[in-house]
Amino acid sequence: MIPNILKKIMEDFQNLPGIGEKTAERLALFLISDMDNDQIEAFSDHLKRLKYEIKTCPVCHMLTDKDICDVCSDHDRDQETIMVVADAKDVFILEKMQSYQGTYHVLGGLIDFSRGITDKDLNIDTLSERIKHTKELIIATNGTVEGEMTAKFLKSLFEDQDLKITRLASGLPVGADLKYADELTLSKAVENRLKY
Amino acid sequence: MIPNILKKIMEDFQNLPGIGEKTAERLALFLISDMDNDQIEAFSDHLKRLKYEIKTCPVCHMLTDKDICDVCSDHDRDQETIMVVADAKDVFILEKMQSYQGTYHVLGGLIDFSRGITDKDLNIDTLSERIKHTKELIIATNGTVEGEMTAKFLKSLFEDQDLKITRLASGLPVGADLKYADELTLSKAVENRLKY
Structure with a gap:
């Protein structure tokens, strides 16, 4: 009943994260009913160009x-300042601050033994090279188990070198109410308290 | 900072209903990181074919x-049985029942004076033609103001003809709790009560 090409488009949408059957149907019908040919052709063209035009910075x-x-x-x-992050999305988020003036290093993941990801799977060789000409390494991995483990690994790897190694501050979110903070965050906020 | 083609893909996603900036970013990065070239090429190809392959049944x-x-x-x-619906999406939903064995007629909208949509904007001429060879017309427009208005219009247009005109039943959803039903639905359910 549903035309074949429309079914295929729905499947394409369903391959994307967070898009289920109903949403895929709604999006496909929107393309047919509410978008003009030029917009759809442009979308198609952008998709085709995506993988050819995007590279990773060496x-x-x-x-x-x-x-x-x-x-x-x-x-x-x-x-001479490198901020180490897990993936490209983190760089987008950090660049929106518009206040950081150093460079980045994208690890391409985090150490996660439960999923078999070790330091060998991350972009650490190139980081070791860059470290030689670097004054500060800011470790900006997530505050999760994997983020902390990766941070500790990087610290142990580079701590003997003539380099300042820092980690993003843990503490209460700006504007946060004490009563909603978890105990770990709260104890970090106390531990890292600053002169006022 | 964000590569141009990635920005364009994000804009394409944002043109779709219910997709905001964050989701568009997530989807675009998913394409880059988690989908292989073949899948993206197929998606691109399906989009290109969409408007050329989809027609409306005359x-x-x-x-x-x-x-x-x-x-x-x-x-x-x-x-010889026609179910009249507002748009193509309704047909998809009704076909999922797999129990209706008649045909459909897609009006392409509903009468809505507040938005300047009159019967002249709907596919009613072709319906009038079909009616001549039809025994039952089931009006399956929504239970909204516009749906009811369109239903009444169709009834007045065809009631002089040798034709059974029916409307989808109003009442309580199957499995529904009385206390959550609105008064209008409840009074419809009482009015249309059936022998038990």
Whole structure:
């Protein structure tokens, strides 16, 4: 009953995370009924170009459409400070702050023994190379078990070198109410308290 | 910072209903990181084919990739019963029942004076033609103001003809609790009560 090509489009949408059968149907019908040919052709064209145009920066492993990414090739940024993150999405989030002026290093994941991911699977060789010309390494992995484990691993790997290693501060979110904070966050906030 | 083509894909996703900036970013990054080239190429190809392959059936105005849709060309179905619906999505929903054996007629909307939509904007001429060879017309428009108004209009248009006109039953949803029913539904359920 449902035309074949429409079924295929619904399947394509359902392959995406968080999109179920009903949503896929709604999106496919929206394409047919509410989008004009030019918009759909453009969407199709962008998808086709996506994998060919996107590369990873050989320096920091961030997604880019240039030979070297915008951050690594920008000499107005502090090339001697590296913020280590798990993946490209983290860089997007951090860049929205518009206050950080150093560079990044995308690990491509976090150490996670339960899923068989070790330091060998991460972009650590290139980081070791970069460290030689670096003054500060900011470890910005998540505050999860895997994030902390990866942070500890990086610290142990580089702590003998002439390098300042820092970690993003743990504490209460700005504007947060004490009564909603979990005990671990609260104890971190006390431990890392600052002169006022 | 965000590569141009990735930005474009995010915009494409944001053009779809119910997809905001964060979701668009998540979907675009999923394409890059978790989907292989073949899947993306297939998605791109399906989009390109969509508008060329989908037509509307000249009989019932349902979406189809054939000259006449599967339902209208199926002589195992009762071609003398027409269920009138607002749009193609309704047909998908009704076909999932797998119990209705008649045909459909897609109006392409509902009468809605507040938005300037009158009977002239709906597929009513072709319905008038079909009515001549029809025994029962089931009006399956929504129970909204617009759905009721359109139903009344169709009834007044065809009631002089030798034709049984019916409307989908109003009442309590199957399994529903009385205390959650609104008064209008409840009074419809009492009014349309059946011998038990």
